[in-house]
Amino acid sequence: xxxxxxxxxxxxxxxxxxxxxxxxxxxxxxxxxxxxxxxxxxxxxxxxxxxxxxxxxxxxxxxxxxxxxxxxxxxxxxxxxxxxxxxxxxxxxxxxxxxxxxxxxxxxxxxxx
Amino acid sequence: xxxxxxxxxxxxxxxxxxxxxxxxxxxxxxxxxxxxxxxxxxxxxxxxxxxxxxxxxxxxxxxxxxxxxxxxxxxxxxxxxxxxxxxxxxxxxxxxxxxxxxxxxxxxxxx
Numbered sequence: 001x002x003x004x005x006x007x008x009x010x011x012x013x014x015x016x017x018x019x020x021x022x023x024x025x026x027x028x029x030x031x032x033x034x035x036x037x038x039x040x041x042x043x044x045x046x047x048x049x050x051x052x053x054x055x056x057x058x059x060x061x062x063x064x065x066x067x068x069x070x071x072x073x074x075x076x077x078x079x080x081x082x083x084x085x086x087x088x089x090x091x092x093x094x095x096x097x098x099x100x101x102x103x104x105x106x107x108x109x110x111x112x113x
Numbered sequence: 114x115x116x117x118x119x120x121x122x123x124x125x126x127x128x129x130x131x132x133x134x135x136x137x138x139x140x141x142x143x144x145x146x147x148x149x150x151x152x153x154x155x156x157x158x159x160x161x162x163x164x165x166x167x168x169x170x171x172x173x174x175x176x177x178x179x180x181x182x183x184x185x186x187x188x189x190x191x192x193x194x195x196x197x198x199x200x201x202x203x204x205x206x207x208x209x210x211x212x213x214x215x216x217x218x219x220x221x222x223x224x
Contacts, residue, residue, distance in 0.1 A: 101162055104157050106156050
């Protein structure tokens with residue numbers, strides 16, 4: 001499976017600011033996804049990051065709050081904008097294979113104060 | 114609404130025990146299912162894929178019953194290192210490649 005890295009691994013941010021999370025894959029992949037995992041909960045899909053076009057967002061998530069870039073087949077960013085304490089969570093990127101399996105990056109642990 | 118439901122546990126079992134986790138799904142269009150393992154403060158890691166009626170890998174056996182929309186994971190001869198949260202996952206159906214995650218079942222294997 002692909003090797004996936006995320007930066008930063010963790011951050012503490014003040015409310016009202018924005019944070020951009022980077023996801024780098026060591027090989028070209030077609031499918032990339034961004035998830036959120038709030039404390040004690042399972043994973044919730046934020047959006048599918050599409051290369052060369054706008055991301056596809058799930059219900060409850062909007063581009064103004066979570067802008068996503070996917071400039072090529074190995075890299076994507078997720079920005080958490082105008083943060084509030086409710087945005088404190090782990091943010092994970094994943095890559096998809098041809099058989100629906102997904103492999104996850106190590107995650108970014110965000111705390112908003 | 115597309116959901117995957119699991120017993121959250123915790124399941125506390127002694128080393129060497131056999132433990133089974135159950136999972137139900139509501140999306141009849143789902144074709145592919147997975148069990149992921151998530152250690153504390155780590156990312157989920159793929160444990161098993163289940164495309165047909167079942168799959169076996171060493172001490173781990175997954176079974177799928179499409180008629181009942183039910184998936185199970187059996188762990189034999191539990192090890193301390195099996196302690197983790199086990200996530201039951203199904204696909205959305207169609208060509209989206211999106212996955213639906215259950216809330217996870219916590220397993221604690223005791224010495």
